Amino acid sequence: MAGRGTVKAHTGFNANNDAETLFKAMKGLGTDEATILKLLTSRSNAQRQQIKAAYKTLHGKDLVSDLKSELGGKFETLIVALMETPVMFDVTSLRHAIKGAGTDEKVLIEILASRTQAEIREIIKVYKQEYEHNLEEDVAGETSGHFKRMLVILLQASRQQGVQEATIQSDAQALFNAGEKKFGTDEDQFITILGNRSPEHLRRVFDAFKKLSGFEIEQSIERETSGGLQHVLLAVVKCARSVPAYFAECLYKSLKGAGTDDATLIRIMVSRSEIDLLDIRAAFRKSFATSLHKMIQNDTSGDYCKTLLLLCGGDDA
Template identity: 65%
Template structure:
């Protein structure tokens, strides 16, 4: 598969040289944010980890701590996010979403619905290692009902693979019977089918469902479910249809409000910069007739805005 990220490994990479440049940017009077920004957005995450090691070796200091003490605000948050290995970053975002008063369900849904089974397994391991507790236990403690069941199913990272042709019609019928056809909804059916089947299989089920019901599965979910369960099922459906499409929509939402949802904007730009940002950009343009780059430009400012634009990688 062709590489679809916007941030690529830097070709003439020299970790020691980069570490020295960063040290110089932070030493003495005033911080050279420009150097920090240009350098770190132009290195892959793996390279940033090597710079961190070289920095410690050469200067006996923790690069992330030094960056935190020199930078501030959203720019600091973004740079620290870029310095965090991907599984660690996801685990950290989930931990923050759970801990504290109230749960940030949007984060739980976004991460668990969009990551591959392999990524989810890594996140679970990393969460245990770095936070000393089980992610499943923490989610169980903070959620309930069918919504909880769906998150726990996704958390297993055990989605079936491929398409089971013999089950496509059956799944579509069961979903139709569970929603449109009966008084009251059988949420269990929605949860187990949408939580367990592969994206390829689900796309065929959605086509069969549309023929049967005369409307998209999304419409039924909106009509039949509410709250977090509705949001989580819709995220799973959208990710089965197109992960870049799902993120394009999340980015649009994050910037459409009065006041930008910077946490979502930052999390998506960081976590997709080495995954599928090129596809997200193209889909965004197709869905909204506007350039993601321009929308970010209009909605952010300063070094924080500049760094996001580097991660976006270009104007469509």
């Protein structure tokens, strides 16, 4: 999936020059927002980290603090998010989801269902360094029941590798027996299989399940489960089928209807901008008969909108 991002490293990059440009954009009366947003969206995250260091060296000040004091609203939130390293952005998102008022299940599900095993292990490590807390314990302390069990399994980041030919049929049968065939649902089977098998293996199981039951696995999950457990199982299934299609759907939901879910919009646009945003855009166009670019344009405004459109990197009209 490498190279499917919309934001690329800037050639001829000079951290000191960029730091100076940003300093000038914030100095004196009024802030030059256009310069700030253009510069930061045309540098990779690694380059933004170098700019941050250069700014500190040249001016003895913290770039992010300066940006916060000059910018406001959703535009500020978006720019500050771009200045975090990818892992720190995930870590702080999870921390707020657990420690804010009430648990934000949507954030826990979105991050834990979509990140690779290596990314999850890195998140756990950095969370521990940052907060001197164990992420698994924090998540377990704020959730309960089958939902908690599924999140804890995802946090183990120990999915089997590859496809186990010998167990495709038996996995499909176990899912069928746990749901469609049974009075009441055996949630544990769903959790064990969906939490521990590789995406490639699960795609084969879903095909076998459909042959067996006549249903897509998503339909079965929707009928047999509810609440947080249903949401996390569906997210895992969708990510096993296609991570870009999963994010396209999350973005569509964040933009449609009355009021934009800006937190989700910012989180996905920032976290996927260097990974697979081109694929997300293509999946979006295919699923929703409109482009991500158009929806962002229609549902956001001002410098916030301009920054999102630059991250989006083009229109698939």
